[in-house]
Amino acid sequence: MSSPLKSVFKKEHSDEISNHSVNPVFSEVVSAFMSRRRFLQMGMVAGAAVSFPYLVKPENAFAAKANPSALSKAVSLGFTSIPVSTADTVTVPEGYIARPFYRWGDAVGIKGNLPEFKFDASNTTDEQAAQAGMHHDGMAWFSLPQGKENPAHGLLALNHEYIDNGMLFKDGTANWDLDKARKGQNAMGISVIEVKKDNVGWQVVRPSSFARRITVNTPMQLSGPARHQALMKTAADPQGEVVLGTMQNCANGKTPWGTYLTCEENWSDIFVKKAPRNVLEKRYGISDSDESYRWNEVDERFSVDKTPNEPNRFGWVVEIDPYDPTSTPRKHTALGRFKHEGAAVTLAGDNRVVVYMGDDQKFEYIYKFISENKYDPGDRKANMQLLESGTLYVARFNDDGSGDWLPLIFGENGLDQSKGFDNQGDLLIKTRLAADTVGATKMDRPEWIAVDTHAKGSVYCTLTNNSDRGKEGKAPVDAANPRANNQFGHIMHWREERADPASAKFTWNILVLAGRTDSDDPKAKGSMQGAEFGSPDGLSFDHRGVLWIQTDVSSSTINKKAYEGMGNNQMIATLPGTNEYRRFLTGPRGCEITGIAFTPDNRTLFINIQHPGEGGDDITDPSNPRAISNWPDSRSDGRPRSSTVVITKSNGGIIGT
Ligand code: FEO
Ligand code: CA
Ligand code: CA
Numbered sequence: 074m075s076s077p078l079k080s081v082f083k084k085e086h087s088d089e090i091s092n093h094s095v096n097p098v099f100s101e102v103v104s105a106f107m108s109r110r111r112f113l114q115m116g117m118v119a120g121a122a123v124s125f126p127y128l129v130k131p132e133n134a135f136a137a138k139a140n141p142s143a144l145s146k147a148v149s150l151g152f153t154s155i156p157v158s159t160a161d162t163v164t165v166p167e168g169y170i171a172r173p174f175y176r177w178g179d180a181v182g183i184k185g186n187l188p189e190f191k192f193d194a195s196n197t198t199d200e201q202a203a204q205a206g207m208h209h210d211g212m213a214w215f216s217l218p219q220g221k222e223n224p225a226h227g228l229l230a231l232n233h234e235y236i237d238n239g240m241l242f243k244d245g246t247a248n249w250d251l252d253k254a255r256k257g258q259n260a261m262g263i264s265v266i267e268v269k270k271d272n273v274g275w276q277v278v279r280p281s282s283f284a285r286r287i288t289v290n291t292p293m294q295l296s297g298p299a300r301h302q303a304l305m306k307t308a309a310d311p312q313g314e315v316v317l318g319t320m321q322n323c324a325n326g327k328t329p330w331g332t333y334l335t336c337e338e339n340w341s342d343i344f345v346k347k348a349p350r351n352v353l354e355k356r357y358g359i360s361d362s363d364e365s366y367r368w369n370e371v372d373e374r375f376s377v378d379k380t381p382n383e384p385n386r387f388g389w390v391v392e393i394d395p396y397d398p399t400s401t402p403r404k405h406t407a408l409g410r411f412k413h414e415g416a417a418v419t420l421a422g423d424n425r426v427v428v429y430m431g432d433d434q435k436f437e438y439i440y441k442f443i444s445e446n447k448y449d450p451g452d453r454k455a456n457m458q459l460l461e462s463g464t465l466y467v468a469r470f471n472d473d474g475s476g477d478w479l480p481l482i483f484g485e486n487g488l489d490q491s492k493g494f495d496n497q498g499d500l501l502i503k504t505r506l507a508a509d510t511v512g513a514t515k516m517d518r519p520e521w522i523a524v525d526t527h528a529k530g531s532v533y534c535t536l537t538n539n540s541d542r543g544k545e546g547k548a549p550v551d552a553a554n555p556r557a558n559n560q561f562g563h564i565m566h567w568r569e570e571r572a573d574p575a576s577a578k579f580t581w582n583i584l585v586l587a588g589r590t591d592s593d594d595p596k597a598k599g600s601m602q603g604a605e606f607g608s609p610d611g612l613s614f615d616h617r618g619v620l621w622i623q624t625d626v627s628s629s630t631i632n633k634k635a636y637e638g639m640g641n642n643q644m645i646a647t648l649p650g651t652n653e654y655r656r657f658l659t660g661p662r663g664c665e666i667t668g669i670a671f672t673p674d675n676r677t678l679f680i681n682i683q684h685p686g687e688g689g690d691d692i693t694d695p696s697n698p699r700a701i702s703n704w705p706d707s708r709s710d711g712r713p714r715s716s717t718v719v720i721t722k723s724n725g726g727i728i729g730t
Pocket of ligand 3: 520610625
């Protein structure tokens with residue numbers, strides 16, 4: 074049993090590896106490239122001067138192709154970079170205003186059900202279902218009315234990634250029972266809120282006919298090839314059609330037809346199996362101990378011993394129509410099952426839908442999905458089916474700067490019964506095993522992916538860190554993951570062949586190696602000019618082609634160890650190709666910065682402050698919730714609260730100028 078103090082923290086995923094496959098990632102690489110790779114490895118080990126051949130330099134960066142866009146492409150950053158900070162507040166450059174806007178426990182806005190937050194954490198389970206959840210993460214803007222580009226009135230859909238039982242209950246996990254597990258389940262999921270700018274500023278509209286909370290118990294339909302599969306059936310759902318809830322929703326996507334994509338990331342933390350785990354359960358990191366959320370103790374859905382197929386019903390991308398609060402969310406199995414970070418959506422040259430997705434764990438992969446059918450701007454109903462059928466691919470980054478999208482299709486490339494796949498639906502439930510089989514490239518924890526709307530076919534991905542890269546018995550460095558003990562991470566760039574997102578081939582390079590600008594150690598040295606940072610996570614372009622980077626240095630490392638002096642987590646801006654990085658925002662203590670949503674006029678930016686006050690390791694002492702942070706309320710009887718923050722310029726100008 075866990076101690077009563079045991080809380081629920083996001084595990085230190087940097088310490089977890091589920092991929093023990095021996096993909097022949099480089100076995101086919103010609104020997105000419107091997108010598109260079111060896112040079113890189115040896116250079117690292119010896120600490121000698123090392124070059125990174127695929128690191129973008131300003132003079133050889135891809136030139137932006139001016140695509141039609143509502144706002145013209147930015148040519149420079151206009152704000153003054155701010156210093157690092159350890160203050161317990163949100164800091165933005167002079168001329169900008171940042172205001173906490175939608176905090177954990179604030180009423181979501183459901184008519185007749187507007188419970189107030191109780192600062193002693195005594196809100197009931199039912200009240201929590203009508204309030205903002207904890208740990209805000211990915212987020213998207215949807216203008217009102219649907220189909221219009223309104224900069225002053227819209228909806229925000231946002232994820233509540235995980236929970237902290239030390240903050241959620243005044244007695245932590247003492248007196249543990251099903252009601253406490255249910256309150257936690259109601260503090261996860263998604264919020265849809267209506268927001269409006271009036272003479273005073275931005276307000277959450279309460280009540281609102283759009284206001285909605287989706288939780289771990291909200292019914293959702295399964296779509297695509299894995300629907301009705303044997304591995305998807307449970308006693309409660311013998312047809313394999315309807316799942317209760319979504320959880321551990323990390324980053325997100327937004328479709329051109331105005332729906333929200335929410336991505337199930339660390340869902341395996343919830344499940345516990347005491348009996349020996351099978352290959353599939355191990356490959357997805359199902360726990361064999363009860364040291365995690367403890368839902369399995371009181372809700373047998375989360376005990377794999379009792380409900381063996383329930384984990385297979387998580388690890389998907391979920392589509393939600395924010396404009397219809399009565400709509401049933403759908404889990405799209407065609408997009409594959411893994412620890413989904415986000416889902417970056419774009420259109421191919423022929424209007425098929427392309428979705429880029431990272432699997433965030435050490436040595437996992439980058440994927441893309443291409444829909445079978447084409448987007449029709451005039452037929453929203455038909456567009457709603459687009460993510461139900463298509464082809465999933467996984468990326469191989471070759472050592473010579475080229476890349477291939479390898480299809481994961483049953484019956485092709487050895488993906489058949491001899492490798493343990495029964496059909497396409499079965500394969501998708503086992504996506505990671507299929508990707509192992511075709512020889513995808515093991516990456517340094519793929520996080521967010523951003524598509525450059527001002528340079529068609531140009532895509533970026535944060536690889537947050539991987540301290541096991543190059544360790545004995547682990548995958549060695551390679552050209553795309555070039556630093557052993559990669560504590561600071563990097564940002565990858567690729568360009569699809571013919572600038573078409575549907576291409577099977579691409580070329581790639583590295584936009585930036587994160588780290589310290591003043592370091593002599595090539596493993597720690599950042600390649601940027603200007604503001605240094607590490608552990609990039611959130612990544613998004615605004616409407617002017619500015620690339621925004623948000624950091625998630627783990628709570629046990631913030632401003633300590635290799636990160637000493639680097640301050641709290643932060644948000645950085647750059648224009649790809651310039652190599653200039655400016656610090657735009659620093660967060661309060663113990664938080665991660667995440668969630669990026671711009672209004673269509675680029676004059677309002679919403680971001681999320683996640684888990685202020687998180688102290689590292691895995692315990693928050695419920696008797697001392699303010700030990701690290703008291704943001705945003707600064708009350709002597711309060712507790713830190715994750716919050717959406719609204720950022721504007723005091724002169725009403727464009728963000729980034
Ligand atoms: Fe939820 Fe990979 O961050
Ligand atoms: Ca993240
Ligand atoms: Ca992260």
